[in-house]
Amino acid sequence: MEPKKLAGEKAVDYIENNMVIGLGTGSTVYWTIRHLALRVKAGLHIKAIPTSMSTARLAEQLGIPLASFTEIDRLDLTIDGADEVSPDLNLIKGGGGALLREKIVAYASERLIIVADSSKQVASLGKFPLPVEITPFGWENTCKQVMLLGCESLTLREKDERPFVTDNGNYIADCKFGRIDSPDLLEKSLNAIPGVVENGLFVNMADQVIIGTEKGTNIVEK
């Protein structure tokens, strides 16, 4: 079976009645959302905070009740995908451009479960270009400041030959740093640059990773 589908669906086993759930973004969480919708139809009572407009649309279409931070302070569990997962469960996220909302939701959650196929497991972070969300104002200068942190190459993400715009109205710089040995330091250094809104390094946030394979799922815990 499809590894992403197996991982995404497995995560639904961890959702209990009356929980508030964070719903991530991407093609693996897509399966989580579809599977969760079946359980909601069958009577499971939950509320979900989506991490992107696309996830909100899908959840709404499938009848999953949505909530917002206006009414909720803490979430019980967030289920999200990742672009890279290191052996100590640090992550690169943001391939889909939703990293800011994903980090806000994950930070407000008691637990973060990551769903991915085995291609996302890496010995060390850094092969996947690190997505950094930056404000449109001064983006050229912000990119120069990011380069000074040891970035080897940087590309402003585009869609239809225009800068890609996030759900928050910002741009994404995809940054190749090579092997990232100190993700915690790089995460903080990037966020200290005015114009950087957030970056895709998720350090010490994931509690569990569900890896989908051709044959089933493997669980990796902290």
Ligand SMILES: O=C(CO)[C@H](O)[C@H](O)COP(=O)(O)O
């Ligand atoms: O961080 C993300 C979006 O911003 C996604 O979770 C990440 O890109 C993984 O996506 P997929 O499950 O489609 O491989």
